[in-house]
Amino acid sequence: GDSVIQMQGQVTLSENDFLFINCTYSTTGYPTLFWYVQYSGEGPQLLLQVTTANNKGSSRGFEATYDKGTTSFHLQKTSVQEIDSAVYYCAMRDGGNTGKLIFGLGTTLQVQP
Amino acid sequence: EAAVTQSPRNKVTVTGGNVTLSCRQTNSHNYMYWYRQDTGHGLRLIHYSYGAGNLQIGDVPDGYKATRTTQEDFFLLLELASPSQTSLYFCASSAGTANSDYTFGSGTRLLVI
Numbered sequence: 001g002d003s004v005i006q007m008q009g010q011v012t013l014s015e016n017d018f019l020f021i022n023c024t025y026s027t028t029g030y031p032t033l034f035w036y037v038q039y040s041g042e043g044p045q046l047l048l049q050v051t052t053a054n055n056k057g058s059s060r061g062f063e064a065t066y067d068k069g070t071t072s073f074h075l076q077k078t079s080v081q082e083i084d085s086a087v088y089y090c091a092m093r094d095g096g097n098t099g100k101l102i103f104g105l106g107t108t109l110q111v112q113p
Numbered sequence: 114e115a116a117v118t119q120s121p122r123n124k125v126t127v128t129g130g131n132v133t134l135s136c137r138q139t140n141s142h143n144y145m146y147w148y149r150q151d152t153g154h155g156l157r158l159i160h161y162s163y164g165a166g167n168l169q170i171g172d173v174p175d176g177y178k179a180t181r182t183t184q185e186d187f188f189l190l191l192e193l194a195s196p197s198q199t200s201l202y203f204c205a206s207s208a209g210t211a212n213s214d215y216t217f218g219s220g221t222r223l224l225v226i
Contacts, residue, residue, distance in 0.1 A: 032212045043117075043203050043217030044156070051212055089156065099144040099163060099209030105155035 002027040004090050006104035014112050019077040021107045023064075023090035026071065031093040033073045034101065035064055038087040047075075047088070085111045116140070119204050119218035126194050126225055134189040134221050136204030142216070144209040145187040147171070147179060149200040150220075156203065162187060163209060194225045 003026045013019060025033065030052040036044040048057035050066045050073070057064050062077045073090060087106045094100040117138045126132050138145060146161040158171030160179035168179055176198060178190040191198055201222050205215040 034214055036215075041219075043205075043219050044215075045217065046214045049212070049214055093211060098169070099207060099213075100146070100158065100161065101207075101215060103156045105153070 002092070002094060002102050004092055004102050004104040006090050006107050008107045009105070010108045010110070012110045012112065013080055015081055016079045017111075019062075019075070019080045019084070019109065021075040021088055021090075021109070023073045023075065023104060024071055025073060025090075025092050027092065030068060033064070033066055033093075034091040035062070035073075035075050036089040036091060036103075038089065038106075040086070044087075044089055080109070080111045082111045082113050085109055117204055117206050117216050117218035119202075119221050121221060122219070123222045124224070126191075126223070128195060128225060130191075130194045130225070132191040132194050132223065134191075134202055134204075134223070136187045136189075136218060137185050138187075138204075138206035138216070139185065140206050140208075140216055141184070142206035142208050143184070144207040145181060146205045146207070146215070147177070147187065147189045148203045148205065149173065149198075150203060151200050159189065159202075191223075194223075196225045199223060199225045 005024045034049045035047040037047045038044040048059040050057040089106045090104040091101045120135045147159040148156045157173045162181040204218045
């Protein structure tokens with residue numbers, strides 16, 4: 001069945017470090033892919049999304065590239081700041097016509113000053 | 114401003130108690146969703162709906178009922194609450210099209226003692 005895999009449960013970095021959060025997906029076809037960010041005490045909010053038409057998405061210094069060959073959608077940021085500390089969810093549109101998103105388990109990013 | 118509003122923000126109930134969580138969206142979206150969020154499990158879909166009067170079963174529906182009374186309002190009902198239902202609950206809405214994302218509410222934290 002359809003699935004989204006985030007292997008890293010927790011990532012701890014220092015300010016100005018490079019961020020890389022791994023995400024792979026499994027489905028038939030080429031779904032729209034998403035990254036959501038959840039700050040403490042809030043609901044998840046859309047960070048960026050990518051379709052097969054544009055292949056790459058970016059927002060607030062974050063970037064993700066849709067790689068159909070490796071079925072991956074990794075999130076990157078060149079230089080993280082303490083305010084980037086949050087939980088990051090990778091997600092994809094369900095393969096059926098259900099309107100659902102399938103979420104990974106999330107990666108908690110802690111950036112130390 | 115379009116939004117998803119959840120109430121209450123926090124709720125404490127006793128085992129066997131009756132709880133209703135409310136969600137209202139002003140996004141004119143067709144789809145609405147209820148998720149629970151637990152450490153180690155990420156976001157898990159309980160129920161969802163694609164319009165007033167419609168209800169679809171999610172991935173973890175046991176012990177939960179839901180009702181979509183209007184396009185704007187979606188309710189989650191726990192008729193015999195159990196401690197295992199202690200969790201953070203999120204409501205979301207979506208247009209439901211191939212590239213549409215979710216808008217989440219701020220969450221309801223439920224404690225069943």
